[in-house]
Amino acid sequence: MARADLDKRPGDVAAMFDAIAGRYDLLNDLLSMGQVRLWRRAVARITGASPGDRVLDLAAGTGTSSLTFTAAGADCVACDFSLGMLRAGKSRLDGSQRESEPGRLGFVAGDALRLPFRDGAFDAVTISFGLRNVADPLAGLAEMRRVTRPGGRLVVCELSAITIAPADMLYRRYLLNVLPAIARRAARNPEAYEYLAESIVDWPAQPELAGLIKTAGWSAVRWRNLSVGAVAVHVARRA
Numbered sequence: 001m002a003r004a005d006l007d008k009r010p011g012d013v014a015a016m017f018d019a020i021a022g023r024y025d026l027l028n029d030l031l032s033m034g035q036v037r038l039w040r041r042a043v044a045r046i047t048g049a050s051p052g053d054r055v056l057d058l059a060a061g062t063g064t065s066s067l068t069f070t071a072a073g074a075d076c077v078a079c080d081f082s083l084g085m086l087r088a089g090k091s092r093l094d095g096s097q098r099e100s101e102p103g104r105l106g107f108v109a110g111d112a113l114r115l116p117f118r119d120g121a122f123d124a125v126t127i128s129f130g131l132r133n134v135a136d137p138l139a140g141l142a143e144m145r146r147v148t149r150p151g152g153r154l155v156v157c158e159l160s161a162i163t164i165a166p167a168d169m170l171y172r173r174y175l176l177n178v179l180p181a182i183a184r185r186a187a188r189n190p191e192a193y194e195y196l197a198e199s200i201v202d203w204p205a206q207p208e209l210a211g212l213i214k215t216a217g218w219s220a221v222r223w224r225n226l227s228v229g230a231v232a233v234h235v236a237r238r239a
Contacts, residue, residue, distance in 0.1 A: 017061070017082035025064050039157060039231050043128055044068035046224065046233055047155045049076075051102065053123040056147060058112055059130020062089030063105060069126075070103035077117075079110045112140040120149040128157040132203045141216035148238045154218055160232035161205040163225060171230060175200055206232045 028036045043065070049055050051073030057066040060078035062085055069076040080086050086107045093105065110116045112127070112134045125144045134140040144154055162168035175197040204212065206229070210221045218236035225232050 017080075017085050025062055035227055035230075039226055040065050040068055040128070042224075042226055043126060043155060043157045043233060044072065046235060047124050047126055047153070049074035049124060054121065056115075056117070056122040056125045056144075058125065058127040058144065059133065060089070060107075061085040063093060063107060064089070065126075065128050066105055067093075067101065070101040070105045073102040074123075075104045075106075077106050077108050077122075079108045079115070081109065081111050083109055113143055115143050115147050117147045119146055120152075121147050122152060123149060124153045124155065126155040126157070129159065131156055131158055132199050138212055138216055141213055141218070145217050145238055150238055152238050154213070154234075154236040154238070156209070156213065156234040156236075158203065158209065158232060158234075159200045160203070160209070160225070160229055162227075163229040167228065172201055206234075209234060 032039075047055065047069065049069045049072050053069075053074040055066075055069045055074050055076040057063075057069065057076055057078050058080075060066050060080050061082070063078040066076045066078040078086070078089065086109060090107050108116065112130075113136060125148050127144070131137050131140065141154075148154065162171050179197050180194045203209075206223050206225070209232070210223055213221045213234055213236050217238075219239045221234065221236040223232050223234040
């Protein structure tokens, strides 16, 4: 597999996620040492979705992140360009487990660069650990703004730069060396995790991402670091 780059074709990335869909959530727990659950809850708190809200959860994968919004009573659309991930999530959540949620959850296949929704359709748009997989992040952010109502909010959760330099150096070594080694033992498609590690290392730090979000037309951009910056949650509003 070629080294990761941020111009990767959507079809290639979708096929990569299709191949790991069945064990994606399990491997996320393993490779993050359980931290992904804390990050998911933090995103839900920061988004602040409430009954009656419509939330678009982009790069939703199997919809695990989307359940945090329906649990708060919001209606959520889990959107992803990997049909394999969406099928795995819908299969898992069909039946009584879905009926127990206060809010409604729908699954929609879609490309972040050409979202299949009308202008201003959502009160909030979230994307967790997926913006770096979008072929053109700036265009993707502008498309997210299009489908958000005026006054609505954007929440972007991404792996980022640890604020303590020596710890960040160790973290990057973990990403490039340890994480792929674990994936080779635990994953059926370890090359996918090599790509993910490289894409994380190549991703812009918090201030640069904030600038990109502003350039896409969002206002009131700010961010909050989680796990000393290993993850950053950027928040913005549509004026």
